[in-house]
Amino acid sequence: MLTGIPSKEDILAAAGIIKEKAHRTPLLSSSAINSMFGCTILFKCENFQKAGAFKFRGAYYSLKSLSPSELQKGVTTHSSGNHAAALALSAKLSNSKAYIVMPETAPKIKKDAVRTYGAEIFFCQPNLKSRIEKVEEVIAQTGATLIHPYDNYTVIAGQATCALEIFEEVKDADYIIAPVGGGGLLSGTCLSAKYFSPSVKVIGAEPKGADDAYRSIRDGYIHPSVNPKTICDGLLTQLCDKTFEIIKNNAERIITCSDDSVIESMRLIWERMKIIVEPSAAITLAAIMENQILFEGKRVVCILSGGNVDLNRLPWNS
Template sequence: MLDKVPAASLTLDDVIAAHERIAPYVHRTPVLTSSYLNELTGAELFFKCENFQKAGAFKVRGACNAVFGLSDEMAKRGVATHSSGNHALSLSYAAGRRGIPCHVVMPRTAPEAKKAAVRGYGGQITECEPSTTSREAVFAEVEARTGAEFVHPYNDPRVICGQATCSRELLDQVAGLDAVIAPIGGGGMVSGTCLTLSNIAPEMEIYAAEPEQADDAYRSFKAGHIIADDAPETIADGLKVPLKDNTWHFVSNHVTDILTASEEEIIDAMKLTWQRMKIVIEASCAVPLATILKNPEVFRGKRVGVIITGGNVDMNKLPWIEG
């Protein structure tokens, strides 16, 4: 079973198998560019737009790989997870496509738009307090009650292989990239990016972008071991969770550097993307652009793939509108 396989033993063949498995259920998302943002940053930026993905986020890739990789016997019991939003609605989407139950533990503070999407896809929500401790304790109760298969939001090899298909597509769509940057919370997308690039383009730089107010991955990277925060506060709600053993393997071995941005810088980058690219992105997705704008010397003159991870925004709570 792939969920029991150590992250270090995952291969490009696992990524290729995942790509074939999920193809009927996900979009091959477009890559967009902006001459304005290129001029502003001094780099050539290529935005891989997972905000146009099924369920509105890249996490549907990993969720579909996990759900459609289950045996019929395992699938009968359904799936379960804990998530602040995008993995929850993505797993609900995947379970709905297979016709099996999905149980989700979500923080009570999660955006209402994401809760509504989970319910719309048929997911059953149990709420918890907004901390890793509460999330994992409540989930243990749900898992024991339902007997459902646990699909971790990011520390699951099946999920990492699914997320790896995003950067594989990006390499097919854009030639000659020097670097790729993605947001980091628990590290599922960054790990998938590392898995793909270390096998196909090992010379390529891999950057992770993180909020200053939830910078445990940055501090872990500098310290050489996992440092976990329990309940950080940031506008980037999808990036509050800590690294785990499988994602730490990829981050510690393959990431070039982790860059951080302030809350104001994240909001400014989110607003700039809406204004200039005319696309809806979440605050979490704006962190890479915020760090590029903050560190132009790192990216100037380079061709950079920027993974926009999702577009599930609560329109009633836009961060630049007071009240």
């Protein structure tokens, strides 16, 4: 496990390991969307990644960084979202075990996703205190290693490989936009930009109803995420010290977007590109939609972070 901010070599090492099992996801574009917004947009399709989100990168790399005895004891995390599924799949692929702590109230579809990959679920109350206690209990019982979804430099190095792949193919981007929740993907993107494409400006896209990262960067200290209200269910969490430091020193800015723009962007991507992305991914296009003059005539990469959506509950049908 890495104990400091990942270096250029750390990210290259992560990429060498991750490519064993991860998809090298394509960069797609839509001429219709480009002409709508007056810029050239390249979409990095992490919705096509294993387990449907970029999270597989960090999770798989973490598993691969464990010692044989740690691997045997397994890994744990408290999450009901994409990180949980990614960790479960990574454990399965590494002949290890995953113990996932999630609230009893988590949607069935998320429980099923984690179970499909063979993980064991431990239920807790739907609050942070109960989650943490349950994880501690699981660790005490099993000796499993906690793999935090973003407060972990090894995970950040894994997420950085997404932007590394982008910069191997795209040499002249003006901007790269990543969603920001806990900041793992955005931190990794900042680091890869710094090492591999220093002229590109890195932007974080965040829901207005969960704008703690925006306020944290503005004010110079971490604001907690209190009662976030957004359909971007992957962006509810707050920065940690590690991600705050990297983002503060390397990101150009955080752009906040309304849920209405997110829904409009999501629908546009579905209709025009015929690909399925989740709200937390579509927010990168929403950032352009709400700031068209800033991006006019530019080349912009949007990281479509994931595609895990409950098809029975689409935002335009509710």
